[in-house]
Amino acid sequence: MTLHSVRRSAPSRRPAGRRIRNRNLLAAVLFMAPALVALIVLRLLPAAAAMFESLQRSTLLGGTSFVGFDNYVAMFQSSGFLNSLGVTLLFALIVNPVQVASALLLAVLYSRASAGSKFWRTLVVVPIAAPPAVAAVIWSVIYRPDGIGNSLLRLVGIPEQPFLTSSDQALFSLIVLLSWVGVGYWMMFLIAGINDIPQDYYEAAALDGSGFWRTFFSITLPLLRRPLAFVLVADTVSNFLVFAPVQILTRGGPDGSTNLLMYDIFTRAYTTNDINTAQAEVVILVLITVVVVAIQFRLLREDS
Structure with a gap:
C-alpha cells in the first residue's frame, strides 16, 4: 500500500x-x-x-x-410547628446514630465465620419483610399495658411502663420500633461492604499481631467508608420521612411528643386543609434533609 x-x-x-x-x-x-x-x-x-x-x-x-414568605413567617411563629421541628431534630439525632452503629456492629459480628452467625443474621433480617404499617401493628401489641413488653419487664423485676401513653417514653418507643425494622436492612449493605475488603489486609494484620479493635479501626472502618456513607445518608433520609408508625400508634401524641414533621405536614394538609403551609413545611423538611446530608458527606469524605 x-x-x-x-x-x-x-x-x-x-x-x-x-x-x-x-x-x-x-x-x-x-x-x-x-x-x-x-x-x-x-x-x-x-x-x-x-x-x-x-x-x-x-x-x-x-x-x-x-403572599411571598408570609406562610414561612407565620409557621415559625407557631408553637406547634416549632415543637414538631424540635421533636424531629431530636428524633434524628438519636435514631440515626443508634441504627447505623447497631447495623455496623452486627455486620462486623455476622460477617465473621463463626458457629450460628448465619442463623442470627437471618433473625435480624426477618423484620425487613414487615412493611412499616404491619410493624407498627405488631409493636402496638407489644406496647400494650398487658402486652409482651411489660410481661418481659415483670420477669426481670421492672415495673410496668406506659410506653406509647407517656410523653417521656413515646418517642423512644418509636425509635425501638424503627430500629427493629431498619437495623437488619442497613446491616446487609455493610456486610456486603465488609465482604468486598480483600482478605490480604486481615492476614497481614494477623501476622503483625493486631487485635480486633486495632484491625477494626485501621482496616475495616477506613475501607468501609463508602458503604457506610451510603447507609448513613439513606438512613437519615428514611427517618426524616417516617409517617406510618406515628399515624397508627400515637397520632403525634401524647402532648405532641411524637409529632414529627411528616405527620405535622399530613395534619395541616388533610385535617386543617392548610395546603400552603403544609407545602412550606415540605420545603423546610427538604432543606433540613439536604443540609444534614451535606454535613454527613463532608464528615465522611475520603480526604478528611
Whole structure:
C-alpha cells in the first residue's frame, strides 16, 4: 500500500468513527431517558410545585393569592410547628446514630465465620419483610399495658411502663420500633461492604499481631467508608420521612411528643386543609434533609 492510498483512506475512517460515537451517545441517552423523565416528573416538578404553592395562600372564595414568605413567617411563629421541628431534630439525632452503629456492629459480628452467625443474621433480617404499617401493628401489641413488653419487664423485676401513653417514653418507643425494622436492612449493605475488603489486609494484620479493635479501626472502618456513607445518608433520609408508625400508634401524641414533621405536614394538609403551609413545611423538611446530608458527606469524605 502506497503513502498516497493511506492518505486517501484516512478521511474515510473519520466519518465512520464519528458515526459510532454518535450511535453510542444516542444509546446512552435512550438508556438514561426513563430515569431522567422519572426524575423530572416525580422529583423536580413536585418540588417546584411545592415551592410555588408555599408562596401562596388560599382565599375564602376558593382562589389563591401570592403572599411571598408570609406562610414561612407565620409557621415559625407557631408553637406547634416549632415543637414538631424540635421533636424531629431530636428524633434524628438519636435514631440515626443508634441504627447505623447497631447495623455496623452486627455486620462486623455476622460477617465473621463463626458457629450460628448465619442463623442470627437471618433473625435480624426477618423484620425487613414487615412493611412499616404491619410493624407498627405488631409493636402496638407489644406496647400494650398487658402486652409482651411489660410481661418481659415483670420477669426481670421492672415495673410496668406506659410506653406509647407517656410523653417521656413515646418517642423512644418509636425509635425501638424503627430500629427493629431498619437495623437488619442497613446491616446487609455493610456486610456486603465488609465482604468486598480483600482478605490480604486481615492476614497481614494477623501476622503483625493486631487485635480486633486495632484491625477494626485501621482496616475495616477506613475501607468501609463508602458503604457506610451510603447507609448513613439513606438512613437519615428514611427517618426524616417516617409517617406510618406515628399515624397508627400515637397520632403525634401524647402532648405532641411524637409529632414529627411528616405527620405535622399530613395534619395541616388533610385535617386543617392548610395546603400552603403544609407545602412550606415540605420545603423546610427538604432543606433540613439536604443540609444534614451535606454535613454527613463532608464528615465522611475520603480526604478528611
